[in-house]
């Protein structure tokens with residue numbers, strides 16, 4: 001086989017080194033920014049993408065003026081500096097307002113930037129991919145053991161260690177570097193800096209964004225700048241920083257080296273999916289070392305979890321419940337088919353968001369990959385229909401069971417982790433499933449997904465299916481609410497409020513969280529199954545990051561500190577989307593700006609704000 | 619009768635030795651105080667007895683049974699209750715619910731899925747709160763209580779587990795001087811009535827010398843003196859350890875400083 005050919009192995013190892021270099025340069029910026037600000041910057045991938053677009057546009061113009069290697073490299077550097085300045089703008093306008101906010105809000109706000117940048121990049125650079133020029137002087141490939149190898153890749157291989165060396169000098173030999181290291185070691189020290197703190201943070205963002213931009217700009221001779229770059233690089237950069245230990249530059253370098261080789265040789269084992277191998281590595285490393293290679297426990301921001309607090313039961317709650325059920329049941333009398341379809345989807349997403357509330361609002365477990373269980377439920381049901389020809393009545397519970405099983409597996413890994421490591425691990429789990437659904441074409445249908453997933457005849461048609469969805473959602477939500485009010489839900493809250501107190505009164509925190517994962521997964525799986533039958537098909541996007549973020553946005557919109565917030569948030573987000581999306585191509589920009597505005601202006605969400613207003617009045 | 623026996627406990631963090639060959643015993647119904655300057659290693663010892671930290675060496679025996687490697691949860695079931703230096707309560711719950719949680723766990727109902735938690739063991743919880751003088755605040759969220767009151771709630775939580783051994787890391791920090799004496803009097807009477815051994819630490823020497831039957835002095839992780847309060851107060855080494863603040867060990871006469 002090919003694999004035994006030494007030339008092939010050498011070339012494979014070299015290309016592993018060059019992707020390691022690129023990955024390190026980008027991830028290094030992410031980890032430095034995290035070390036100082038304790039913010040996991042989702043927008044780091046967007047900065048990388050802007051770097052690539054800027055360089056691919058700028059460098060050819062410069063080369064027209066004067067052709068030569070100096071111009072090329074000056075263009076790359078200029079692009080990186082431009083991105084660094086964009087980083088400064090982001091810090092000044094947004095980040096410095098959320099340093100004290102809970103992790104979840106920070107993640108969502110920076111994801112808001114991702115959405116904004118996605119639309120802006122298309123507006124500024126146009127919808128086409130842009131292929132950059134090749135580097136002057138590095139066009140001819142070199143021969144390695146008789147095989148041709150692009151010489152530009154050799155330059156990239158050198159770039160990683162060079163950047164590592166320069167960053168090392170910067171951190172060791174300059175006052176700025178001393179401050180960066182001190183801030184990374186000891187959070188309290190930052191507060192004592194006073195005025196300098198603002199400068200330090202802005203400077204750090206410049207450095208981080210500069211490195212992201214450099215990483216992106218260096219790609220232009222290899223790949224064309226495209227709109228999918230941001231999410232694919234951020235997923236890999238997350239893995240590198242998490243495996244290396246958040247905040248550790250040498251850790252990022254080591255992790256990038258390992259991951260580069262894994263990607264290069266993983267192709268031999270899993271020809272289609274190196275992503276799976278990479279995420280599995282992360283799972284294994286975190287299972288053994290919950291803070292990565294060189295990470296430390298203290299560094300993970302201990303920002304208090306926000307969530308549901310005890311409230312005395314609402315006086316007329318049984319009456320309100322009856323009214324809600326009556327309204328839901330009577331809705332088909334007044335609604336047309338389109339409205340019924342919208343209402344059905346709102347109910348499904350309400351259940352999905354509510355299941356996430358059990359983890360986040362109740363348990364303080366910030367899962368960033370809840371789409372995994374929604375998708376498992378949907379695929380479980382669809383696969384049961386496609387391969388075993390079962391009816392909807394059997395497929396829905398099968399989907400639910402698959403999701404619960406998946407959640408049990410993921411949960412077993414992640415309940416040992418905390419904070420940002422947990423968020424990243426859940427995200428990774430969802431990405432693995434996404435990759436599987438995307439690439440295991442024979443079973444899942446790949447990109448096209450599975451079609452022909454229709455409900456049984458008694459439930460087909462807009463009205464019966466709406467009623468079925470409403471009934472299942474109401475029952476599931478009521479059951480979940482019961483669990484939240486029962487000792488089990490209280491135990492989850494106890495562990496969220498104070499883990500050491502919970503342990504000192506004998507609560508088995510991990511066991512409770514694990515069970516919560518399975519229950520939340522099952523409920524999300526039920527929602528996913530219902531969704532599959534409502535559309536008649538499933539596709540990998542159900543498992544994607546944006547589905548997870550949808551659920552998080554619904555929580556944020558409705559209010560994380562409220563029990564009913566997610567339900568209202570689901571209606572609001574879905575309603576807005578249906579209304580606004582057809583009117584404008586800039587939906588993502590609007591959504592991103594709204595997410596940022598919500599984090600900044602009313603973090604308590606719709607229900608929370610109304611409740612506080614009501615409380616202040618009476 | 620020995621309730622707790624600690625033998626040769628040792629713990630270091632990197633280069634810092636926080637506990638060095640620490641040995642002592644606590645009898646049933648006895649109040650034992652550990653004192654020492656900041657950073658002496660008091661909390662480290664509490665955490666090794668409570669299960670929050672693993673010792674590098676040494677043994678912790680409760681009622682003769684080795685619990686050195688038991689989890690905090692197991693120790694709770696064996697009868698170890700504790701309060702923390704920085705009070706640890708469930709801030710999203712009312713004072714009563716905090717105590718109810720301990721009772722729920724004690725009765726192994728924490729996996730209950732149906733009957734609401736707020737209705738379980740409510741009367742007993744309010745009873746425990748009234749013992750520490752917090753009955754009126756039963757329905758107040760813990761997040762709205764003054765710090766001294768939170769410390770009281772924490773004591774009620776610890777008592778809810780019907781402990782044999784009570785660990786109190788600076789139980790009266792954040793309270794007014796008069797309240798401190800009252801709380802420690804109360805702790806003393808409960809300990810005596812129920813035969814609970816109490817291990818506590820305090821920076822307020824009035825509290826220490828007024829309530830402890832025996833005092834251990836810890837300095838840089840090592841026990842430098844042990845004995846009845848009066849003996850310890852006269853010890854030259856102890857005086858030197860508190861050098862610069864030599865009067866810290868003298869009993870206060872008249873009113874307390876604010």
Ligand SMILES: Nc1ncnc2c1ncn2[C@@H]1O[C@H](COP(=O)(O)OP(=O)(O)OP(=O)(O)O)[C@@H](O)[C@H]1O
Nearest residue numbers: 631634636654655656657658659660661662663703
């Ligand atoms: N988790 C830890 N990691 C590193 N060092 C620690 C840790 N916990 C305690 N130490 C160190 O161990 C020593 C003893 O700390 P400890 O908290 O036990 O002191 P203490 O006597 O309780 O002090 P205080 O009166 O201020 O509460 C200190 O030097 C402290 O810095």
Ligand SMILES: [Mg+2]
Nearest residue numbers: 660661662703
């Ligand atoms: Mg202490």
